[in-house]
């Protein structure tokens with residue numbers, strides 16, 4: 001893996017070809033903070049000087065919302081790129097310093113479209129459409145973050161197969177902890193298909209550390225995964241705080257309102 005230098009340095013370094021780390025934030029459980037994690041990690045990385053992009057692979061289109069963009073106004077989206085009717089550069093937007101490759105409801109047409117053309121020449125590798133699309137942009141970025149939906153559909157398969165790394169957000173509550181195993185199972189199946197994708201770890205989100213339940217479940221989570229050294233539970237935890245929700249609903253992400261995510265990107269990428 002190429003060492004990731006800040007953009008300012010890279011621009012001044014001859015013969016340095018950047019290759020982005022591509023990180024899917026994934027969980028088969030809904031509402032665990034995937035989109036909040038992608039959004040805040042991206043603005044955190046930008047604040048540290050890293051060239052960063054987000055690709056929204058969830059038809060809910062929540063990344064647009066989080067950056068104050070109306071998904072209804074999007075003329076072309078990642079769906080058009082995946083079906084070969086646009087290039088990544090045609091759909092690129094920038095907000096708050098982050099390059100955005102957005103989606104909306106059209107992405108839910110991808111699975112039926114691909115299924116209808118199975119074995120045809122139109123989609124010879126239907127699970128690698130995103131990997132090919134990222135090939136158009138990966139030398140432009142230090143980090144590309146992918147927001148995924150809580151399902152194991154074609155867009156999620158494409159996301160995982162295009163990634164170098166995966167982060168799994170998890171709420172320290174019983175059912176959510178069980179949900180991790182569905183996600184790990186899906187990733188294992190992806191690895192068995194030959195993907196060299198690395199699980200960076202589990203990120204506890206929306207932690208109410210004043211409640212006994214969360215305290216106990218967090219301990220239980222750390223204990224459970226202490227026995228599986230290849231799966232790390234991050235030291236950083238993201239607390240449940242109204243400011244995270246507010247940042248998303250106002251469409252104005254600001255790392256000053258989510259400082260835990262700045263600590264998180266420093267921990268996960270060992271950067272300062």
Ligand SMILES: Nc1ncnc2c1ncn2[C@@H]1O[C@H](COP(=O)(O)OP(=O)(O)OP(=O)(O)O)[C@@H](O)[C@H]1O
Pocket residue numbers: 029030031032033034035036037058060062148149150205206207238239240241242244245246248249
């Ligand atoms: N740390 C937090 N504290 C409080 N609220 C949060 C936090 N993180 C996210 N939220 C809010 O919780 C809700 C769910 O978060 P988010 O949309 O990030 O989850 P998700 O995993 O992306 O959901 P989905 O599976 O539907 O895509 C949102 O309204 C969001 O603003």
Ligand SMILES: [Mg+2]
Pocket residue numbers: 034035036058062147148
């Ligand atoms: Mg989401």
